Amino acid sequence: MSKRIFKSGFVTLVGKPNVGKSTLMNYLIGQKIAITSNKPQTTRNIIQTVYTEENGQIIFIDTPGIHKAKNKLGEYMVKLAQRTLKGVDVILWLVEPSITIGETERDIIEQLNNAKTPIILIINKIDTIKKHEILTIINAYKDVCDFAEIIPISAIKGENTENLIETIFNHLEEGPMYFDEDTITDQPEKQIVAELIREKALKLLNEEIPHGIAIVIDRMKERTNSRGPIFDIDATIICEKDSHKGIIIGKKGTKLKQIGSDARIEIENLLDCKVNLQLWVKVKKDWRDSEFLLKNYGYNKKD
Numbered sequence: 001m002s003k004r005i006f007k008s009g010f011v012t013l014v015g016k017p018n019v020g021k022s023t024l025m026n027y028l029i030g031q032k033i034a035i036t037s038n039k040p041q042t043t044r045n046i047i048q049t050v051y052t053e054e055n056g057q058i059i060f061i062d063t064p065g066i067h068k069a070k071n072k073l074g075e076y077m078v079k080l081a082q083r084t085l086k087g088v089d090v091i092l093w094l095v096e097p098s099i100t101i102g103e104t105e106r107d108i109i110e111q112l113n114n115a116k117t118p119i120i121l122i123i124n125k126i127d128t129i130k131k132h133e134i135l136t137i138i139n140a141y142k143d144v145c146d147f148a149e150i151i152p153i154s155a156i157k158g159e160n161t162e163n164l165i166e167t168i169f170n171h172l173e174e175g176p177m178y179f180d181e182d183t184i185t186d187q188p189e190k191q192i193v194a195e196l197i198r199e200k201a202l203k204l205l206n207e208e209i210p211h212g213i214a215i216v217i218d219r220m221k222e223r224t225n226s227r228g229p230i231f232d233i234d235a236t237i238i239c240e241k242d243s244h245k246g247i248i249i250g251k252k253g254t255k256l257k258q259i260g261s262d263a264r265i266e267i268e269n270l271l272d273c274k275v276n277l278q279l280w281v282k283v284k285k286d287w288r289d290s291e292f293l294l295k296n297y298g299y300n301k302k303d
Contacts, residue, residue: 256279
């Protein structure tokens with residue numbers, strides 16, 4: 001009887017902002033780790049998640065959307081995404097279902113054409129178009145790179161994702177189990193908690209504010225009361241302008257309370273226990289262009 005081969009490898013997801021990378025990764029691993037929103041540039045750091053089955057293990061690397069940087073934070077995000085094109089086993093390039101290939105896509109194509117890694121083109125959001133339009137989109141993209149495969153999917157509905165997993169494994173070599181089979185992410189709980197708070201702020205705040213906020217976890221401590229374990233979490237929402245602080249807090253504190261209430265539900269699901277969440281707001285002018293503050297808030301970390 002032949003020995004079963006265990007395959008493993010690292011797979012990066014790249015694409016322009018808001019194309020569905022985090023949604024796809026969350027769906028594939030079956031748990032929400034990366035935050036999602038309808039606003040671009042939601043992901044700011046590299047997030048690794050782990051998909052394990054009997055015959056193999058895939059380590060997915062979610063990256064910030066590649067875009068034209070307007071500040072040091074933007075530069076950091078773009079460099080981070082570009083860096084993951086090296087040293088991985090498979091690249092997944094996600095695009096929206098359109099025949100228009102824009103400037104951002106052409107920048108990505110230029111980088112992909114220098115890659116020595118199998119590239120799978122993922123045409124996402126096919127639930128938003130008619131079936132017969134898919135072939136036209138494939139024809140628009142098929143010759144821009146030497147793709148190993150082209151796969152249309154709907155990340156939000158999970159359509160054709162089983163085929164995607166099978167295809168990824170087809171391009172992976174025999175390898176070790178890098179993480180325990182019950183590991184889902186290498187992200188510290190504190191970082192995921194901060195991101196969940198930021199997600200709720202993104203969804204509730206005006207257009208001009210979300211990109212200018214960061215979340216700092218000041219305290220995260222577990223204790224036990226008569227009803228069981230409870231986490232006390234103190235967090236600060238950092239913004240760039242005094243006027244933004246007022247908007248985040250809202251009239252009589254209503255906006256801040258809503259952010260906290262929505263975030264607490266998600267955090268309790270993550271930690272599987274009760275959470276006491278306290279939020280504050282501080283102004284740090286132009287923090288996105290400060291090397292010192294970027295490092296303090298978890299960006300611009302050295303390799």
